[in-house]
Amino acid sequence: MTDVFDRWKFDGVFHFAALSLVGESMQQPLRYIRENVSNTMLLAELAVNAGCLRFVLSSTAALFGYPDSIPIREDAPLRPVSAYGESKLMAERGLEWADRVHGLKSACLRYFNAAGADHLGRIGEAHNPETHLIPLAIKAALGTGPGLKIFGTDYDTPDGTCIRDYIHVTDLADAHLRSWTVSMPVAACVTTSVLAMAILCGR
Ligand SMILES: NC(=O)c1ccc[n+]([C@@H]2O[C@H](COP(=O)([O-])OP(=O)(O)OC[C@H]3O[C@@H](n4cnc5c(N)ncnc54)[C@H](O)[C@@H]3O)[C@@H](O)[C@H]2O)c1
Structure with a gap:
């Protein structure tokens, strides 16, 4: 460096x-x-x-x-x-x-949890090892990965699974550019439970 x-x-x-x-x-x-x-x-x-x-x-x-x-x-x-x-x-x-x-x-x-892909499909989530919920749920739904395990079902939430906030990578990229020029909090999150996210992803 x-x-x-x-x-x-x-x-x-x-x-x-x-x-x-x-x-x-x-x-x-x-x-x-x-x-x-x-x-x-x-x-x-x-x-x-x-x-x-x-x-x-x-x-x-x-x-x-x-x-x-x-x-x-x-x-x-x-x-x-x-x-x-x-x-x-x-x-x-x-x-x-x-x-x-x-x-x-x-x-x-x-x-919070960065998620999603570029809308033109140029980049997407690809971690190694993959530990993120959405790619794991999609892989499980496609049959290209193991079945999805949900850890914890007795949280004090509507469906008992943990609630998390997700921020889309495009919003996150935008927040970085804004943080370059202005000093202000940026909030653009979606909140959902682990179970609801798994269902949304088809699993
Ligand atoms: N993904 C999320 O939901 C999330 C949430 C909060 C914060 N973050 C932070 O955002 C950043 C990026 O997250 P990500 O999900 O893309 O993580 P990631 O683990 O996929 O990417 C981090 C990258 O940093 C590289 N790296 C680590 N140490 C290095 C070193 N000494 N020299 C060069 N490269 C090195 C790793 O090889 C890896 O490619 C991280 O700082 C992470 O802590 C991510």
């Missing part, structure tokens, strides 16, 4: 790379914190040294842990319950210091 910053001049950084599996983070918390925090700080440091003073971080709704109320307010307490969430919180805090001391202006977008 040092070579990249030496060779080109950038207006700012969009930082998407991370270790991002919540379950894995609870097996390897130190690796998650090391990777996600130190690599974000390294990138921020390179940006500052290059005079590139805008930074957008892929953060996560996992910062809020188990919120006191729904919908979650942006100023709700930050209480991550996974090492993954903690690593993003630490990265956000590091960026605050980079602003205070070096003037690195950052926006940390706390995504």
Whole structure:
């Protein structure tokens, strides 16, 4: 990355790379914190040294842990319950210091579940390993993957399964561009239960 910053001049950084599996983070918390925090700080440091003073971080709704109320307010307490969430919180805090001391202006977008495909079909969901509900449900419906397992059926929700918020990738891409120019919260989520989503996907 040092070579990249030496060779080109950038207006700012969009930082998407991370270790991002919540379950894995609870097996390897130190690796998650090391990777996600130190690599974000390294990138921020390179940006500052290059005079590139805008930074957008892929953060996560996992910062809020188990919120006191729904919908979650942006100023709700930050209480991550996974090492993954903690690593993003630490990265956000590091960026605050980079602003205070070096003037690195950052926006940390706390995504819920990113979902969907580009409307022209140019990109879609393809994780390896696949852990996301919608692709797993579609694969199950097509018979190209194993049957869908629903974890937890006794939540205090209308159908007993966990309720999640989904944001379409196109809205998310738009939010990134807006965060570049304006400092404002962006909300464009759809809320649904795991069971309802599985049924919507045909499984
Ligand atoms: N997908 C979601 O629903 C969601 C929700 C909240 C936050 N996020 C965040 O958004 C970002 C992108 O998520 P995603 O779903 O595309 O995740 P992903 O795991 O599919 O993609 C992350 C990519 O980062 C790469 N990476 C990790 N460490 C790296 C390193 N040191 N150097 C170079 N590349 C590295 C991985 O190889 C992977 O390709 C992540 O920061 C994630 O934490 C995603």
